[in-house]
Amino acid sequence: xxxxxxxxxxxxxxxxxxxxxxxxxxxxxxxxxxxxxxxxxxxxxxxxxxxxxxxxxxxxxxxxxxxxxxxxxxxxxxxxxxxxxxxxxxxxxxxxxxxxxxxxxxxxxxxxxxxxxxxxxxxxxxxxxxxxxxxxxxxxxxxxxxxxxxxxxxxxxxxxxxxxxxxxxxxxxxxxxxxxxxxxxxxxxxxxxxxxxxxxxxxxxxxxxxxxxxxxxxxxxxxxxxxxxxxxxxxxxxxxxxxxxxxxxxxxxxxxxxxxxxxxxxxxxxxxxxxxxxxxxxxxxxxxxxxxxxxxxxxxxxxxxxxxxxxxxxxxxxxxxxxxxxxxxxxxxxxxxxxxxxxxxxxxxxxxxxxxxxxxxxxxxxxxxxxxxxxxxxxxxxxxxxxxxxxxxxxxx
Numbered sequence: 444x445x446x447x448x449x450x451x452x453x454x455x456x457x458x459x460x461x462x463x464x465x466x467x468x469x470x471x472x473x474x475x476x477x478x479x480x481x482x483x484x485x486x487x488x489x490x491x492x493x494x495x496x497x498x499x500x501x502x503x504x505x506x507x508x509x510x511x512x513x514x515x516x517x518x519x520x521x522x523x524x525x526x527x528x529x530x531x532x533x534x535x536x537x538x539x540x541x542x543x544x545x546x547x548x549x550x551x552x553x554x555x556x557x558x559x560x561x562x563x564x565x566x567x568x569x570x571x572x573x574x575x576x577x578x579x580x581x582x583x584x585x586x587x588x589x590x591x592x593x594x595x596x597x598x599x600x601x602x603x604x605x606x607x608x609x610x611x612x613x614x615x616x617x618x619x620x621x622x623x624x625x626x627x628x629x630x631x632x633x634x635x636x637x638x639x640x641x642x643x644x645x646x647x648x649x650x651x652x653x654x655x656x657x658x659x660x661x662x663x664x665x666x667x668x669x670x671x672x673x674x675x676x677x678x679x680x681x682x683x684x685x686x687x688x689x690x691x692x693x694x695x696x697x698x699x700x701x702x703x704x705x706x707x708x709x710x711x712x713x714x715x716x717x718x719x720x721x722x723x724x725x726x727x728x729x730x731x732x733x734x735x736x737x738x739x740x741x742x743x744x745x746x747x748x749x750x751x752x753x754x755x756x757x758x759x760x761x762x763x764x765x766x767x768x769x770x771x772x773x774x775x776x777x778x779x780x781x782x783x784x785x786x787x788x789x790x791x792x793x794x795x796x797x798x799x800x801x802x803x804x805x806x807x808x809x810x811x812x813x814x815x816x817x818x819x820x821x822x823x824x825x826x827x828x829x830x831x832x833x834x835x836x837x838x839x840x
Contacts (some may be wrong), residue, residue, distance in 0.1 A: 455604030473618035479582035501629040553834035559667040565648035566658035581617040601646035689837035791827035
């Protein structure tokens, strides 16, 4: 027998199709009252999610592209553009296809792209606070040239009468007259864009998510100051896997404050580090100049610390097509970063931001001409910050 297939769903009576006559009237009311500041930049980038469980990823790329964030990576051809496949730093895409993502993982993914992320669990908020946030993101401000902050809601579809469970979506507008918000649903194969009463969405954020044992909530996303200063959110050294080991290390850090390099080494010597901090694959035909400069400077720093010098190194060599990390058939190799250098980056990630800079800009540390510039040191800072995101936002999943 052929599998039963579906083509869209009927919206429950709690919601109003944007394209319906009633939906258009609400849209006109919102436009007249200046409640569509977010709508126009978001609708330009609106997409249909590529997988049934990609609502979180698709919502995030809509926001990233609406904020005009340059991913610093090629999409296709010579073009740089965000799509869902680029968002795999905090969780494996195959896992997302099976389970979707949690509120915490969404936060981690957004931070890893260099965004300023302000989260609020519904259980710790109020209807009045949520309405203020909606007004902040949707109300027109004549002094603003473009939208600088967007709102994402994570909620239970069941509460508003829709089929399915947890869902992420951008909020594109607010109509004060009907007290309703405009949801730009990325699952357009199921539900198109629609209006929902604001109090009902807040109610839908309240149920406990069994995967996190917390309520769902809302997120404010904007371009961080670091990103405005040409912050590169992409690691050129590692693919960072989400793991409960990061959660264990976070607890270890809390027990050892301020943490020392020796304590960092003691923890990671007993862990399979390269299972969660995987050296990236690179084509032997590509230029590795920036990567090599970063690694060379890391080697210089490691020579300063006796505990690193004496550490029994676990080398990861650039042996084409012979490693468990090597999955491509186009003559790839692994970035030649070893255990000791990786431990040093984790040590930096374990320090407060101000101390990381002090360590990396130590005037007594000098490398070769290519490794002495600020760009190389700044990239190491970025590498450490991405690892810190993994430490701070990992769960026991």
